[in-house]
Amino acid sequence: MTAAFARLWAEIAPIGLDPAGGYRRYALSDPELILRDWFRNQADRRDMTVTDDGNGNLFAWWGRQWAPGTVLTGSHFDSVPHGGGYDGPLGIVSAFLAVDRLRAAGVTPAKPIGVAAFVEEEGGRFGVPCLGSRLLTGAIDPDTAAALCDTDGVSFGEALGARPAGALPALASRVGAVVELHIEQGRALEVPVGVASAIWPHGRWRLDFTGHGDHAGTTRMADRHDPMLTFAYTVLAADDEARQAGALATIARVSVQPNATNAIPSLVRAWLDARAADPATMERLVEAIVKRAMDRAAHDRTELVVEPESASPEVTFDTALADRLSTLLGGVPVLPTGAGHDAGVLSAHVPTAMLFVRNPTGVSHSPAEHASDEDCAAGVEALATVLGELAA
Numbered sequence: 001m002t003a004a005f006a007r008l009w010a011e012i013a014p015i016g017l018d019p020a021g022g023y024r025r026y027a028l029s030d031p032e033l034i035l036r037d038w039f040r041n042q043a044d045r046r047d048m049t050v051t052d053d054g055n056g057n058l059f060a061w062w063g064r065q066w067a068p069g070t071v072l073t074g075s076h077f078d079s080v081p082h083g084g085g086y087d088g089p090l091g092i093v094s095a096f097l098a099v100d101r102l103r104a105a106g107v108t109p110a111k112p113i114g115v116a117a118f119v120e121e122e123g124g125r126f127g128v129p130c131l132g133s134r135l136l137t138g139a140i141d142p143d144t145a146a147a148l149c150d151t152d153g154v155s156f157g158e159a160l161g162a163r164p165a166g167a168l169p170a171l172a173s174r175v176g177a178v179v180e181l182h183i184e185q186g187r188a189l190e191v192p193v194g195v196a197s198a199i200w201p202h203g204r205w206r207l208d209f210t211g212h213g214d215h216a217g218t219t220r221m222a223d224r225h226d227p228m229l230t231f232a233y234t235v236l237a238a239d240d241e242a243r244q245a246g247a248l249a250t251i252a253r254v255s256v257q258p259n260a261t262n263a264i265p266s267l268v269r270a271w272l273d274a275r276a277a278d279p280a281t282m283e284r285l286v287e288a289i290v291k292r293a294m295d296r297a298a299h300d301r302t303e304l305v306v307e308p309e310s311a312s313p314e315v316t317f318d319t320a321l322a323d324r325l326s327t328l329l330g331g332v333p334v335l336p337t338g339a340g341h342d343a344g345v346l347s348a349h350v351p352t353a354m355l356f357v358r359n360p361t362g363v364s365h366s367p368a369e370h371a372s373d374e375d376c377a378a379g380v381e382a383l384a385t386v387l388g389e390l391a392a
């Protein structure tokens with residue numbers, strides 16, 4: 001399986017390389033459209049029917065699409081900018097190889113197996129993570145999704161070429177189980193394969209720091225209303241509060257207007273990504289960061305508007321299913337993650353599990369993200385075992 005994995009992986013590895021390193025595979029951008037064609041080709045090679053749910057999610061079917069008892073697997077193609085190559089695509093490549101593995105073993109599943117490619121999981125282009133699985137499950141309104149815009153002002157609806165179809169009727173009665181395989185994005189998995197127990201609650205907030213744009217060479221320090229100052233203080237406050245709370249806070253994706261060497265900005269826009277092991281800690285963390293930022297804005301005579309953009313509630317995966325899969329796979333570890341996934345969205349509607357493949361450094365959302373071919377092959381074997389069991 002290692003050689004088979006390496007061969008198939010080599011087909012997608014060159015697609016969407018970012019000149020600055022890593023990958024830039026924004027949802028519905030050229031590289032991702034090429035990966036979608038690759039997906040259709042893989043399905044064709046396996047006599048699998050391909051359907052689109054009208055939300056931009058693709059599905060390759062072994063068996064009757066969406067028939068009761070369907071077992072869904074797969075993941076996403078899109079990446080963050082300068083992202084790693086495994087986060088997402090590993091789950092899709094592994095799913096096609098798991099189908100091959102089952103067929104080679106003479107298995108004919110009693111229930112349909114659907115390999116999914118969910119759109120905009122990272123939220124890197126349109127700002128809302130897991131957009132495709134949120135649409136499929138009705139967790140976001142199609143018109144709200146359609147109106148989301150990228151930095152060029154292109155809306156999701158325009159990129160999709162239609163108003164998203166929205167929730168698939170009777171999803172819970174059609175889908176019996178979901179299993180998403182994903183590279184692990186922490187440092188806790190020390191064996192090739194693990195099973196997910198939970199996803200930390202997390203969310204995204206847009207921070208707009210506004211002040212008085214002015215000339216850098218003629219405005220006395222005492223006369224300034226500089227939003228960059230409040231922004232800088234907020235970055236430090238977020239770091240400090242997260243460390244105190246044993247939680248995670250990141251401020252990134254910063255834009256400055258005007259962005260000139262010799263002009264004091266009038267607007268600094270940034271995003272806060274906050275995560276914690278439980279909802280109460282996350283709520284306290286965000287409150288503490290926002291309070292300190294607001295106090296600082298008053299001190300700097302600037303303004304701060306905080307806009308919650310997306311919430312990803314705490315996910316506890318189906319414990320019985322997680323334990324069953326861990327046992328099935330020989331007692332592999334069951335562990336939580338701070339990373340969001342489409343499986344997290346789906347778990348609110350159908351029994352859902354995740355398989356993790358070891359990432360020796362734990363580094364992700366970075367060109368350094370890596371998993372060995374041997375561990376990826378072990379992931380395929382595990383996924384085939386799990387799919388064979390759940391679709392029996």
Ligand code: HGY
Pocket residue numbers: 121122123129338339340341
């Ligand atoms: O942001 C996340 O946790 C995921 O990688 N979308």
Ligand code: MN
Pocket residue numbers: 087122365
């Ligand atoms: Mn990711």
Ligand code: MN
Pocket residue numbers: 076087088121182340341
């Ligand atoms: Mn991912």
Ligand code: MN
Pocket residue numbers: none
């Ligand atoms: Mn001038």
